[in-house]
Amino acid sequence: MQYLLMTYRSEAELGKMDAAARKEMSAEYGAFTQSIIQSGHFKAGDGLQPTTTATTVRVRDGKTLTTDGPFAETREQLGGYYLVEAKDLDTALAIAARIPGARTGSIEVRPVMVYD
DSSP states (O other): OEEEEEEEEOHHHHHHOOHHHHHHHHHHHHHHHHHHHHTTOEEEEEEOOOGGGOEEEEEETTEEEEEESOSSOOSSEEEEEEEEEOSSHHHHHHHHHTSGGGGTSEEEEEEOOOOO
């Protein structure tokens, strides 16, 4: 089964990191990503640009409305994702717990819909 692991973090805290801390975090993510590629769990994944680059789209009464920014302002923002193949939820949760961002932010784990 496929699971989407969504990484949430505080963009404000990320912005406060110095270059050395950013480099260390990047290396940790690189090592984690390589480990799930090698184990066969990795299907896709990427980081996202900051929420300042987001545009939210809604259609109401046949009219398309766009708003700059994310849907809602929160303390943590969606910063990236991994799409993984895992035998069950427990395996997906164990993978999510290894994502470096889990130590300072949160990882939302959701099964991908299977259509018959």
